[in-house]
Amino acid sequence: MNKRAVSKEIWQMGAGDIAEAIRAREITCTDAVRSHLLRIDEVNPLVNAVTVKLAERAFAMAELADKRLERGEHVGRLHGVPFTIKENIDLAGTATTSGMVAGKDAISPVDAPHIARLLKSGAIPIARTNLSEMAMRPHTSNQLHGTTLNPWSPALTCGGSSGGDAVAVATGMTPLGMGNDYGGSLRVPSQFCGVASIKPGLGRVASHSSLLPSDPALTMQLFFSNGPIARRVCDLRTGFYTMSGFDARDPWWAPAPFGNGHKPRPFRVALVKNAGIEPDTSSSAALDIAALYLADAGYIVEEAEPPSIMEGWKLFIELVAMELRTLFIPMVQPFMSKKIAKFLKYFCDMFPGGSLADYMNGFALRNSIAREWNFFFEKYPVIVGPVYSGAVPVVDFDIKSEESFFTFMANSKLVFMANLLGLPAVSLPVGMHKGLPVSVQIISGRFKEDTALDVAEDIEKFIEQKTPVTPGRI
DSSP states (O other): OOTTTOOSOGGGSOHHHHHHHHHTTSSOHHHHHHHHHHHHHHHHHHHOOEEEEOHHHHHHHHHHHHHHHHTTOOOOTTTTOEEEEETTSOOTTSBOOTTOGGGTTOBOSSOOHHHHHHHHTTOEEEEEEOOOGGGTSSSOEETTTEEOOOSSOTTBOOOSSSHHHHHHHHTTSOSOEEEEESSSTTHHHHHHHTOEEEEOOTTTBOOOOTTOSSOOOHHHHHHOEEEEEESSHHHHHHHHHHHOBOOTTOTTOOOOOTTTTOOOSSOEEEEOSOSSSOOOHHHHHHHHHHHHHHHHTTOEEEEOOOTTHHHHHHHHHHHHHHHIIIIIHHHHGGGOOHHHHHHHHHHHHTSOOOOHHHHHHHHHHHHHHHHHHHHHHHHOSEEEEOSSSSOOOBTTGGGSOHHHHHHHHHTTHHHHHHHHHTOOEEEEEEEEETTEEEEEEEEEOTTOHHHHHHHHHHHHTTOOOOOSOOGGGO
16 A cells, blocks of 8 residues: 555545545555454444454455456446445345344345446445344344444434444445435434435335345335445445446336436525424534535525425325235234334334225325425425434434334434435535534435535535544544
8 A cells, every 4th residue: 555645544535535546556455445344343343333244255356356457457436445235235145134133044146236236336345234123213223233333422323224334434444335215214324423325216226135025015115215325425426326227126217317407506495494393403503504504605595394294294104004014014023023013013003094095095195295396396406404303312212112202203204205205315414513413404306316415515515524433432
């Protein structure tokens, strides 16, 4: 490694910077892998974010990647860049456990579509990461691997279900994490850990799991998305571009170009101060910071509320509860722990009924709300609001009581809306409040991921980077 060319430890660098340094021969792919694996050895015992190290595989891939560079071969945009993968995403030859003891030997024969694209770009998987049981709870804990700790305060949750990757990125164990989001599972842990993520919109990133007995139910097809976690928006963009692309296994994938309907900046932004619930002081502080930075960047920032937030929030819960009760719970009942059973009961109790007519009418209503939001986006191309509207909760907050569960659900209204409507949404840290990171959510229209990322970058220019967290802060 050329020490003169690299002024900080490799594990402190972003994915794009690592890729650039590798192409410039300032560091090798092997250097990048070694630095992050050593960082895992140093930090992971304190936070339990990484479940399986792929050291032998990673070093073998890095050696081959270095040889390709020596031969002068053309390489991809993430050549030699380490990354981690949540344990409900297929990586061939490793277990897709979904945080279940019953899944500990569920070895995938193939890579998930977006993982295959990352590997083709030259990225190197170095570890699998922890998640909540069955990827359902907003707290990262399961009977197979235990609990992942928030690096800012172990008494507080790191969020879920992609908490392992959020913590790994925040602490420098990886420059890029692969998670997914069905109801905030990328954005909420990113907020609680002080890192950035993007939930791409419906049809943008191809998705498929080789180990499921059948294709997932309709809400999972429509509301779910795989996405990257990183410390900088530029790395989100690089990860997102690399992940996106056709794969025949996903019929929902759409061939929408990047920069679709690009709108010159700056433009009008809707600042959502009250997303159906009075925000906590930390969320209010984050929104004030973001509004100030956007105004300084020339945007026209106006307080406005998108249509039908309460109606959409209830609809998300109703549709998901009907599928949980009818399809998911009967299938996984034999494998559930008491904690996940309690969480699912609380969720279903919020909407105890539901007929086939309710289900069908629910999707018709979803279409009506999506139309209303399309009109709203014509005036405001971007919505800036809270991620989770409350303060960072304590460990196991979601199953302490029905009241604490409802508090979680109520604070997630704007999060659920992006899933319900299949919209791109970025979670962006904007500063600190009372010793903890605070974030905002940036939502744009269908296939307008670039617009959300552009606005996120314009906010980020004003922010002093606070991650990765050093062990001394844990």
